[in-house]
Amino acid sequence: MFWYSLLAAVVVVLVLSASLPVPRRVWAFAIYSVKYVLLWIADGVRLRKLWLAATGRGAKYQRLTRPMLIRMWCEDMGPTFIKFGQIVASSAGMFPDAYVKEFQKVLDRVKPFPFEAVQRTLDEELGAEKAAHLVDIAPRQLASASIAQVHTAKLRDGTPVVIKVQRPGIIARCMADMKLMRTVAQIVARLKKGADLANPVGVVDDFTKTLTEELDFRKEAANLDRFNEIMRELGQKHIHAPVPHHEYTTRKVLVMEEFRGLRVDRFDEIKRRGINGEGKLVDGLRAWFQCVVFYGFFHGDVHAGNLMLLDDDTIGFLDFGIVGRFDDKERYLVTDYMIAFATGNYRRLAEIIIEMAGQPDGLDMDAFVNDLGQTYRPLLTLSFGEVNYAEFLPGIQRTATRHRMRMPNEFILITKQLLYFDRYAKALAPKLNVFTDPRLVLGMMQDIQKARMQAQGPRNTTPAS
Numbered sequence: 167m168f169w170y171s172l173l174a175a176v177v178v179v180l181v182l183s184a185s186l187p188v189p190r191r192v193w194a195f196a197i198y199s200v201k202y203v204l205l206w207i208a209d210g211v212r213l214r215k216l217w218l219a220a221t222g223r224g225a226k227y228q229r230l231t232r233p234m235l236i237r238m239w240c241e242d243m244g245p246t247f248i249k250f251g252q253i254v255a256s257s258a259g260m261f262p263d264a265y266v267k268e269f270q271k272v273l274d275r276v277k278p279f280p281f282e283a284v285q286r287t288l289d290e291e292l293g294a295e296k297a298a299h300l301v302d303i304a305p306r307q308l309a310s311a312s313i314a315q316v317h318t319a320k321l322r323d324g325t326p327v328v329i330k331v332q333r334p335g336i337i338a339r340c341m342a343d344m345k346l347m348r349t350v351a352q353i354v355a356r357l358k359k360g361a362d363l364a365n366p367v368g369v370v371d372d373f374t375k376t377l378t379e380e381l382d383f384r385k386e387a388a389n390l391d392r393f394n395e396i397m398r399e400l401g402q403k404h405i406h407a408p409v410p411h412h413e414y415t416t417r418k419v420l421v422m423e424e425f426r427g428l429r430v431d432r433f434d435e436i437k438r439r440g441i442n443g444e445g446k447l448v449d450g451l452r453a454w455f456q457c458v459v460f461y462g463f464f465h466g467d468v469h470a471g472n473l474m475l476l477d478d479d480t481i482g483f484l485d486f487g488i489v490g491r492f493d494d495k496e497r498y499l500v501t502d503y504m505i506a507f508a509t510g511n512y513r514r515l516a517e518i519i520i521e522m523a524g525q526p527d528g529l530d531m532d533a534f535v536n537d538l539g540q541t542y543r544p545l546l547t548l549s550f551g552e553v554n555y556a557e558f559l560p561g562i563q564r565t566a567t568r569h570r571m572r573m574p575n576e577f578i579l580i581t582k583q584l585l586y587f588d589r590y591a592k593a594l595a596p597k598l599n600v601f602t603d604p605r606l607v608l609g610m611m612q613d614i615q616k617a618r619m620q621a622q623g624p625r626n627t628t629p630a631s
Contacts, residue, residue, distance in 0.1 A: 188342045188345055188346070190342070191339070191343055194243060195243070195346055198242045198243060199239070201239075201242075202235050202236075202238065205230065205235065206230065206235055209230045214227075215227050231268075233262075233264045233267075233269075236265070237268045237269055237271060237272060240269075240272065241272060244343075245276070245312040245333060245336055245340070246312070246339060246343035246344070246347075248272050248312045249312040249313065250373065251272045253373070254266060254269040255269035255272065276311055276312050277310070278310040279310075279315065281305045281317075284303070284315070284317060284329075285297075285303075287331050287332065287334065287418055288329070288331065291416040292416065299414070300421065302319055302320045303317050303318075303319040303329065304317050304318045304319065308328065312333075313332060313336050313340070313377075313380060314330050314333060314336075315331060315333070316328050317331070321411075326424040327422060327423065328421075328423075329419065329420070329421050330420040330421075330422070332381070332383070332418040340377055340381060344370070344374040347370045347373070347374075348367065348370045348371070348374070351366035351369065351370045352366075352367055354366045355367055379487065379488075380487035381417075383415060383417060383418065383420035384415060386487050387420055389486035389487075390407045390409070390410050390422065390486050391410065393407045393463075393465070393483065393486060394407055396457055396460075396461055396463065397453065400456055402456075404481060405449065405482075406480065406482060406483075407482065407483050407486060408424070408425055408484065409422060410422045411423075425476055425482045426476065427474045427476035427477045427482065428474060430443075430446075430450075430473040430474065430594070433594065443475075443594035443595070444594055446481055447595050450473060450481050450483075452609060454583070455613065456613055458490075458492070458580070459504070459613050459614055460613070460616075461497075462496065462497040463489060463490070463491055463492075464583075465483050465486060465488075465489060465583075466489050466490040468483070468583050472484045472485045496522075499518055499522055500580065501614050502514070503515065505614050506518060507542060508546070512539040512542065513535045515535075515542070516531065516534050516538055519538075519571070519573065523573065526570040526571055527570075529570070529571070530569070534565075534569045534571070537565040537569070540561075541562055541565050
């Protein structure tokens with residue numbers, strides 16, 4: 167009787183663990199981890215090569231590197247881990263180059279979900295009657311990403327739109343995966359020497375916060391509206407985001423204006439059409455920078471796929487699932503940071519970093535200032551085409567580690583966007599330097615000074631008597 171009871175208990179535990187989101191993902195984590203550890207061992211002792219030769223596929227043999235194994239593991243783990251891999255792929259300089267290159271393979275490998283699931287989600291979210299207002303929906307997706315896919319369509323009045331539809335079941339899976347990632351990050355933080363400065367738990371927490379926002383398309387619609395409002399206030403009539411159709415937008419569905427034009431990395435086509443790519447880049451950079459210094463609100467994912475040169479000769483920013491936000495104090499410090507950086511005042515730069523991140527015990531201020539100068543100086547003296555951005559963020563991290571300093575997330579976020587701009591600036595404007603180019607410097611410094619005065623204004627204002 168005891169053994170029957172024990173067997174029944176084991177069966178109940180297995181059923182529950184397979185049905186509840188977090189335990190189910192723990193099982194997946196364990197199974198796939200064992201799979202790739204065994205594959206790594208088999209490859210190391212040449213068993214995998216012998217097996218491929220025996221099956222007639224030896225000519226396709228390629229030694230499995232650690233980045234390859236981790237990329238394959240992430241693909242098996244599904245959308246959340248693929249999303250994290252895409253962040254790695256788009257963050258040259260923040261992660262080892264071998265991992266950045268390997269994870270670029272997942273940028274366009276996200277398997278689409280069936281069109282029937284798209285239609286089912288539209289009916290569930292909008293109701294059958296309102297969903298019927300969306301006509302001529304293309305069965306083939308325009309793009310397929312880790313948490314959603316996009317289809318072209320029209321409204322009943324003929325207005326062309328795009329529909330962004332969330333993957334079925336993605337919310338529950340992502341939340342379970344985030345709990346799992348955080349547990350792994352806590353273990354790494356305890357076991358790996360120096361991991362406290364890299365702050366793996368903080369990285370996962372930031373990723374969780376960002377992904378949670380991305381999973382609510384109503385927030386993205388609000389971000390689109392906010393960006394367009396800011397552009398109108400700044401007088402940037404030629405820069406805008408797609409206008410959302412709120413009556414067809416829910417947590418899982420976003421219907422918005424369709425943009426037509428060229429991605430900013432379509433270099434040959436931009437040249438063939440005679441478009442002034444460098445001028446467009448300067449305009450886009452200036453608008454992005456003004457969002458930072460005046461509003462503390464900015465696009466936080468400006469890779470080439472999210473910046474378009476539109477057919478009506480305007481510039482379009484897409485995909486506002488990820489945005490950066492600074493409160494007034496952070497915005498004030500960021501403008502001070504940019505002034506110190508642009509003028510080469512590395513002592514002031516060090517003081518601002520300490521104000522935001524705290525001062526570690528025993529900090530050698532002079533050495534810290536000198537190392538900051540060595541790290542940041544290339545951005546003032548070299549063009550986009552000459553700067554090795556793949557070494558820039560690691561240089562910042564080495565400086566921080568050397569002085570037991572944790573660099574503020576705000577600085578990393580700002581610098582990361584420069585890395586995104588760099589990916590296409592080297593082709594569109596190889597001689598451009600945003601801190602020396604006369605088209606940018608005067609306007610940017612004026613923006614910084616104006617924003618700084620605005621930030622200081624309340625401090626200097628006394629009530630009228």
